[in-house]
Structure formats: structure tokens, C-alpha cells
Amino acid sequence: MEVSEGLFWGCAVCTLATALYVWLWGQGGGCLAGLGAAATLALEGQLYNGGFHGVFGVLTMCCCFGVHHLIRERSDEFLPMHGKSVLITGCDTGFGHALAKELSDRGVQVFAGVLDEHGSGAQELKKHGSHRLEVLQLDVTDHSQVDRALRHVTAAQLGEGGLWGLVNNAGVLCCLADAEILPFTTFRRCMEVNYLSAVYLCQVFLPLLRRSKGRIVNVTSMGGEVPFCFFSAYGASKAALGCFSRVLRMELAAWGVKVVVIQPAGFRTNIFKGCEESKKKILQNLPSVICRDYGETYVCSMQDCLSKVGQQSPEDLRPVLNDMCHALMAPSPKARYTPGQMAWLLPLLYHLCPTVISDKLLKGHKFVDCEPAGLSPKAGSELTRT
Numbered sequence: 001m002e003v004s005e006g007l008f009w010g011c012a013v014c015t016l017a018t019a020l021y022v023w024l025w026g027q028g029g030g031c032l033a034g035l036g037a038a039a040t041l042a043l044e045g046q047l048y049n050g051g052f053h054g055v056f057g058v059l060t061m062c063c064c065f066g067v068h069h070l071i072r073e074r075s076d077e078f079l080p081m082h083g084k085s086v087l088i089t090g091c092d093t094g095f096g097h098a099l100a101k102e103l104s105d106r107g108v109q110v111f112a113g114v115l116d117e118h119g120s121g122a123q124e125l126k127k128h129g130s131h132r133l134e135v136l137q138l139d140v141t142d143h144s145q146v147d148r149a150l151r152h153v154t155a156a157q158l159g160e161g162g163l164w165g166l167v168n169n170a171g172v173l174c175c176l177a178d179a180e181i182l183p184f185t186t187f188r189r190c191m192e193v194n195y196l197s198a199v200y201l202c203q204v205f206l207p208l209l210r211r212s213k214g215r216i217v218n219v220t221s222m223g224g225e226v227p228f229c230f231f232s233a234y235g236a237s238k239a240a241l242g243c244f245s246r247v248l249r250m251e252l253a254a255w256g257v258k259v260v261v262i263q264p265a266g267f268r269t270n271i272f273k274g275c276e277e278s279k280k281k282i283l284q285n286l287p288s289v290i291c292r293d294y295g296e297t298y299v300c301s302m303q304d305c306l307s308k309v310g311q312q313s314p315e316d317l318r319p320v321l322n323d324m325c326h327a328l329m330a331p332s333p334k335a336r337y338t339p340g341q342m343a344w345l346l347p348l349l350y351h352l353c354p355t356v357i358s359d360k361l362l363k364g365h366k367f368v369d370c371e372p373a374g375l376s377p378k379a380g381s382e383l384t385r386t
């Protein structure tokens with residue numbers, strides 16, 4: 001079949017344009033990608049009428065806007081850090097711990113909220129040796145501790161700028177299991193720590209943040225956008241935080257407060273520490289009939305896989321730290337950052353694929369290598385016989 005030259009170039013440019021839009025979407029330039037795609041579609045007709053140059057011109061224009069937009073967003077130029085102060089929750093370990101050190105080293109006054117002020121993480125922060133780093137006892141689910149932190153921050157001599165940033169980083173994953181057998185307390189705990197406490201902190205600290213026209217940075221997760229099997233409690237709590245953050249972003253724009261979401265993929269931190277207790281907790285709470293259906297081996301292997309996922313994840317937290325710093329200190333932060341492997345690609349594929357395909361792909365992404373006892377081929381043949 002003979003392909004006309006116009007059609008050939010048209011297809012080539014459209015393919016390139018599509019790749020560019022997908023990439024822009026992944027970089028957080030979703031709006032621009034959408035506009036570019038719409039412009040391409042609107043002018044596609046022209047292509048077949050010989051208006052190829054017009055299409056090319058518009059695409060070039062979109063590319064220029066895209067590059068300009070990205071350069072502006074990813075600029076390394078930060079606002080002055082001295083004189084700014086930031087409260088971070090969950091600084092005992094992981095991202096919060098590393099961010100507290102990083103920001104105080106760069107000259108920011110940091111209030112590092114910890115779950116246990118006598119724990120090793122808190123002690124390490126105290127020893128870090130920066131007068132700009134102050135450790136605060138802050139269990140985010142305890143309103144009296146949050147209120148005390150507010151009084152402390154309000155009373156601190158923060159200069160003209162007041163409190164510049166709040167990073168809602170504290171989070172728990174608890175245990176993994178099918179939603180049917182996951183203890184109800186796990187759903188409640190995930191919601192309390194990962195979502196409700198962040199809502200309360202925003203409400204309590206917003207009067208200070210509105211005055212400084214500062215930033216709220218909420219740490220969600222790829223698991224809040226892509227439904228991974230066994231992550232129902234954690235994923236739902238992070239999805240709730242994501243939705244809350246998007247609403248807050250629009251409401252607070254008029255006040256000059258920017259609300260940013262950090263949506264990381266997997267990184268090796270304590271959050272993946274397998275919990276021996278959760279095996280017992282799940283098994284003890286299950287009615288015997290359900291326990292028989294799923295089987296002890298299956299429930300136990302699920303918890304072991306948690307630490308396996310952690311071990312397979314990258315150890316270097318730098319991509320998350322860079323994005324957190326950019327979110328807090330860039331003149332024009334993005335609405336959402338997606339540090340880590342596949343962190344933007346997987347959600348994109350998930351939204352683009354028809355459900356029948358995305359469900360198959362995600363179900364195929366198995367964390368455990370055994371099946372519930374009641375679904376094993378042996379159980380099936382026994383069922384057929386009876």
C-alpha cells in the first residue's frame with residue numbers, strides 16, 4: 001500500500017507530539033499536555049487538507065510553551081531559606097528525618113515533630129548539631145500534642161516571615177492483606193495517622209501559614225492513585241489525603257498559600273519493616289471459617305512480602321528530598337511531584353488503560369507467591385468432589 005508523504009509526516013509528528021504530551025503529563029504539566037493534545041486534534045483536519053505546515057507550527061509553539069513551563073517549574077533557583085521556618089511531622093526516621101537535617105543544613109529553622117522524643121531518631125536529630133533544628137514531641141493523632149506544638153511555634157521568635165511551611169509526612173503502612181481479612185483497626189489507624197491527622201494539622205496551622213503566604217506539603221503515595229492488591233487500608237487513606245490536598249490547593253490559592261502533593265513510589269525506609277505482630281493480629285481476629293479459607297501460610301507470607309518490597313526498593317532518598325525542597329522553596333512549585341521508579345508512569349498507564357487491562361496488569365503484579373488455601377487447585381478439586 002502506498003503511503004502519501006503528507007500522511008507519513010503527519011503520523012510521525014503526531015507520534016512525537018503524543019510522546020511529548022505523555023512526558024509533559026508525567027512531569028506535572030498535565031494542563032499543558034491537554035492543551036497541546038487538543039490543539040493537535042483540532043488541527044488534524046487541516047493535515048488532510050494539506051495544511052501540514054500549520055499543524056507543525058502549532059506543535060512547535062506547544063513545544064516551546066512546554067519547555068518554558070518546565071524550565072520555570074524545575075528552576076534550581078530557590079527563595080531565600082534563611083529566616084524561613086518549617087514544621088515537619090514524622091521525623092523519627094525516613095523522609096522526614098532526612099528532610100529535617102537537609103533543611104536545617106541549608107539555613108531553614110526546622111521544627112522536627114517526632115513520635116518519640118526519647119527514641120534513637122530524635123536523639124540523632126538533637127545531636128545533628130544545628131541550632132536551627134528543634135525536636136518536638138508530636139504524635140500527630142494526639143490533638144493535645146498538636147495544640148502544644150502550635151503554641152510552641154507561635155511563641156517562637158520566627159521573625160517577620162512566621163511559619164513558612166508545614167510538611168505532613170508522618171505515615172504508617174501497618175500490615176498487608178486482602179481487604180476481607182485486614183483488621184478493621186488497620187483501616188482506622190491508617191485513616192487516623194495518614195489522613196485525619198494531616199487534616200487537623202492543616203486546620204490548626206493555617207492561620208500562621210496564611211499570614212506568611214507559605215506552603216503545605218502533603219506526602220501521599222503512588223498507592224493512593226493506583227490500587228495495589230493488599231494495600232486497601234493504606235491506599236484509601238493516601239487517596240483521601242490526595243483529594244483533600246487538591247481541594248485545599250484551590251481554596252487556599254486566593255490566600256496565597258500553595259498546597260503541594262509529594263506522591264512517591266517505593267523507597268527503602270522503616271515503613272516496610274515487616275511486623276511480626278500483624279500476623280498474629282490478623283489470625284487471632286479471623287473467624288475460624290475465614291481463617292481456613294485463607295490459610296495461615298498465606299497470611300504469614302503476606303507480611304514477609306512487606307519487607308521483600310522494601311528490600312527491592314531503592315535506598316537513596318535523594319529524589320524525594322529534592323522534590324520536597326523544591327515544593328517548599330521554589331518560587332513556583334508544581335502541584336504534584338512523583339519521585340521514584342514508575343511513580344508517574346504507572347498512574348498514567350492506569351488511567352489510560354481500559355479497566356479490563358489495568359485490572360489484569362495490577363493483579364499480575366503479585367506481592368506474594370502463594371494463594372489463599374481455598375483457591376489452591378487442591379482445594380478446588382476437593383470442592384468438585386464434594
Ligand SMILES: NC(=O)c1ccc[n+]([C@@H]2O[C@H](COP(=O)([O-])OP(=O)(O)OC[C@H]3O[C@@H](n4cnc5c(N)ncnc54)[C@H](OP(=O)(O)O)[C@@H]3O)[C@@H](O)[C@H]2O)c1
Nearest residue numbers: 090092093094095139140169170171221266267269270271
Ligand atoms: N517509603 C516509601 O516507599 C513511601 C512511598 C510512598 C509514600 N510514603 C510516605 O512517606 C511518608 C514517610 O514515610 P517513610 O517512608 O519515611 O517511612 P518511615 O521511616 O516509617 O517514616 C514515617 C514516620 O512517621 C512516624 N509516625 C508514625 N506514626 C506517627 C504518629 N502517630 N505521629 C507522628 N509520627 C508518626 C514514624 O515513626 P515510627 O518509625 O516510630 O513508627 C516514622 O518516623 C509516609 O507518609 C509514607 O506513607 C513512603
